[in-house]
Amino acid sequence: xxxxxxxIIIGAGSAWLPAGMYAxxxxxxxxxxxxxxxxxxxxxxxxxxxxxxxxxxxKTIMDDFAKHAIxxxxxxxxxxxxxxxxxxxxxxxxxxxxxxxxxxKTIILATGNKYKKLGVPGEAELIGQGVSYCATCxxxxxxxxxxxxxxxxNTAITEALYLAEICSEVHILIRxxxxxxxxxWVDKAKKxxxxxxxxxxEVAEIQWGMMGMTGILCKDGSTLALDGIFIAVGNxxxxxxxxxxxxxxxxxxxLVVDKRQETTVRWLYAAGDxxxxxxxxxxxxxxxxEGCLSANSVHEDILRIGE
Amino acid sequence: xxxxxxxIIIGAGSAWLPAGMYAxxxxxxxxxxxxxxxxxxxxxxxxxxxxxxxxxxxKTIMDDFAKHAIxxxxxxxxxxxxxxxxxxxxxxxxxxxxxxxxxxKTIILATGNKYKKLGVPGEAELIGQGVSYCATCxxxxxxxxxxxxxxxxNTAITEALYLAEICSEVHILIRxxxxxxxxxWVDKAKKxxxxxxxxxxEVAEIQWGMMGMTGILCKDGSTLALDGIFIAVGNxxxxxxxxxxxxxxxxxxxLVVDKRQETTVRWLYAAGDxxxxxxxxxxxxxxxxEGCLSANSVHEDILRIGE
Numbered sequence: 131x132x133x134x135x136x137x138i139i140i141g142a143g144s145a146w147l148p149a150g151m152y153a154x155x156x157x158x159x160x161x162x163x164x165x166x167x168x169x170x171x172x173x174x175x176x177x178x179x180x181x182x183x184x185x186x187x188x189k190t191i192m193d194d195f196a197k198h199a200i201x202x203x204x205x206x207x208x209x210x211x212x213x214x215x216x217x218x219x220x221x222x223x224x225x226x227x228x229x230x231x232x233x234x235k236t237i238i239l240a241t242g243n244k245y246k247k248l249g250v251p252g253e254a255e256l257i258g259q260g261v262s263y264c265a266t267c268x269x270x271x272x273x274x275x276x277x278x279x280x281x282x283x284n285t286a287i288t289e290a291l292y293l294a295e296i297c298s299e300v301h302i303l304i305r306x307x308x309x310x311x312x313x314x315w316v317d318k319a320k321k322x323x324x325x326x327x328x329x330x331x332e333v334a335e336i337q338w339g340m341m342g343m344t345g346i347l348c349k350d351g352s353t354l355a356l357d358g359i360f361i362a363v364g365n366x367x368x369x370x371x372x373x374x375x376x377x378x379x380x381x382x383x384x385l386v387v388d389k390r391q392e393t394t395v396r397w398l399y400a401a402g403d404x405x406x407x408x409x410x411x412x413x414x415x416x417x418x419x420e421g422c423l424s425a426n427s428v429h430e431d432i433l434r435i436g437e
Numbered sequence: 438x439x440x441x442x443x444x445i446i447i448g449a450g451s452a453w454l455p456a457g458m459y460a461x462x463x464x465x466x467x468x469x470x471x472x473x474x475x476x477x478x479x480x481x482x483x484x485x486x487x488x489x490x491x492x493x494x495x496k497t498i499m500d501d502f503a504k505h506a507i508x509x510x511x512x513x514x515x516x517x518x519x520x521x522x523x524x525x526x527x528x529x530x531x532x533x534x535x536x537x538x539x540x541x542k543t544i545i546l547a548t549g550n551k552y553k554k555l556g557v558p559g560e561a562e563l564i565g566q567g568v569s570y571c572a573t574c575x576x577x578x579x580x581x582x583x584x585x586x587x588x589x590x591n592t593a594i595t596e597a598l599y600l601a602e603i604c605s606e607v608h609i610l611i612r613x614x615x616x617x618x619x620x621x622w623v624d625k626a627k628k629x630x631x632x633x634x635x636x637x638x639e640v641a642e643i644q645w646g647m648m649g650m651t652g653i654l655c656k657d658g659s660t661l662a663l664d665g666i667f668i669a670v671g672n673x674x675x676x677x678x679x680x681x682x683x684x685x686x687x688x689x690x691x692l693v694v695d696k697r698q699e700t701t702v703r704w705l706y707a708a709g710d711x712x713x714x715x716x717x718x719x720x721x722x723x724x725x726x727e728g729c730l731s732a733n734s735v736h737e738d739i740l741r742i743g744e
Contacts, residue, residue: 148488148722155486155577157602179462181455181725182487182501184508194489201491266733270462291740295464314741389715408696411730415455418488419726423718426573433598434621 145240145402147195149421154203241368243403252336260343265289275357452547452709454502456728461510548675550710559643567650572596582664
């Protein structure tokens with residue numbers, strides 16, 4: 131009979147390592163399972179918004195998170211989770227793609243969120259070197275430069291407004307002539323002297339030279355010289371592992387959680403960008419805090435059931 | 438005519454410096470005003486639960502937060518705020534005790550929460566050397582040792598249950614014979630072999646010797662040898678500066694905020710332990726996250742009102 135853990139934390143969003151660290155502080159037996167140690171942040175070449183750290187690579191920050199979780203008593207398994215089954219009132223089985231199985235009373239899902247990609251040549255190659263999916267995270271690297279924002283939703287237009295304070299020109303590229311964002315944002319963007327709207331405009335290729343990104347080629351054959359491009363065409367929260375348990379989700383597919391980070395599936399908690407909490411403020415500081423809070427909630431709830 | 442800032446962040450909870458750092462990242466003109474740089478955490482001699490930092494003094498962590506806020510563009514004024522007036526739809530005046538006045542469109546209140554004190558000899562002298570107000574924060578320093586928890590509410594009893602996994606003995610000291618905590622916690626605590634209840638017991642003095650805390654003297658003249666004491670007799674959120682604006686509060690006096698950290702007073706935001714958010718998870722990681730989120734919300738709302 132295998133061990134029944136108090137909780138299994140499934141990564142690799144940035145919530146997972148702090149969740150494990152706090153779970154261990156609460157003396158909860160736990161393992162942290164995820165494919166990439168550190169998730170999306172670990173791939174950032176320069177992070178300047180983790181409080182107390184002026185500038186560091188995402189990998190260094192995440193390595194420190196991992197060391198902290200291990201020092202606190204967590205075990206990190208670098209594997210891909212294949213399935214999560216709910217076997218009983220508080221009993222889950224987690225299977226990995228290498229065939230291993232683990233049981234736990236609770237699950238903390240911290241699988242994060244994937245920014246939708248354009249899927250064009252140059253996009254993957256230039257991530258962190260011109261291509262970004264988060265203006266709050268990366269805008270400051272583009273002081274005085276020319277950038278584009280792809281998308282017509284609230285995120286795209288508010289990111290453009292933010293970037294307009296930093297960059298010399300902000301080009302908003304919209305596939306049709308319809309802007310989905312609220313009028314208030316659109317009106318403000320249209321009044322902004324350095325925001326330029328481009329309708330019926332689709333990116334065909336992101337181009338680069340010796341010094342990094344140089345511009346884009348559009349599907350109509352036109353080109354635009356740019357130093358950076360922010361892609362804001364939607365998000366895909368990674369809920370696939372628990373969808374069969376029918377947790378409540380919002381219109382974007384994020385898991386609805388309460389103030390304690392519990393989903394509508396009892397004993398299933400979630401933290402970070404896979405959830406609705408925190409007004410979709412997709413920042414490492416918030417994901418980390420939610421991870422810690424979810425460990426606190428697991429501790430409270432396990433105390434309630436325990437012997 | 439003095440400058441109208443986008444936001445003034447009033448400390449000194451741990452939310453304030455990250456709030457300023459994010460406000461500056463969003464290009465919001467801001468000042469951070471507070472008496473103590475760093476708040477309660479800055480007085481901790483050993484912090485082991487800030488993600489990525491295995492062990493550090495609270496002062497070092499807060500100094501790093503302050504440097505980060507300044508590097509991002511914030512100004513920190515180390516002064517006591519005397520009053521906050523709401524002059525118009527989005528116009529506040531903040532006065533300090535030295536007579537200075539500052540105007541801002543919005544306020545982020547991050548004044549934190551004070552743990553109620555017993556007010557007995559030895560208490561103030563032994564903070565961080567036996568006396569603690571937070572088991573989650575400090576419990577790990579008492580492995581295998583004898584401690585007491587003062588109080589009979591949910592916080593006191595759940596802290597005792599947590600400490601019982603770490604400490605050799607946990608004495609719960611209750612003033613009457615009434616325990617306010619939920620039965621489920623009390624039943625669990627009563628079953629615990631190393632939790633001992635003491636009724637009609639009030640601390641008169643916390644005693645120490647050459648090596649730190651030695652025990653307590655009770656009002657009935659009895660004594661108890663102890664290595665540590667956790668005081669859980671309630672909290673006082675610092676809302677005094679805004680009480681005249683009649684923000685909604687919960688039964689503990691914490692400011693009710695929405696998912697965006699806005700209080701029920703328009704243009705007044707709050708973050709950290711002074712608020713109801715985050716299930717009263719009074720941890721630096723959560724306060725910091727709420728500070729950052731409140732800056733994000735101020736940015737969104739100021740964009741909406743325009744010039």
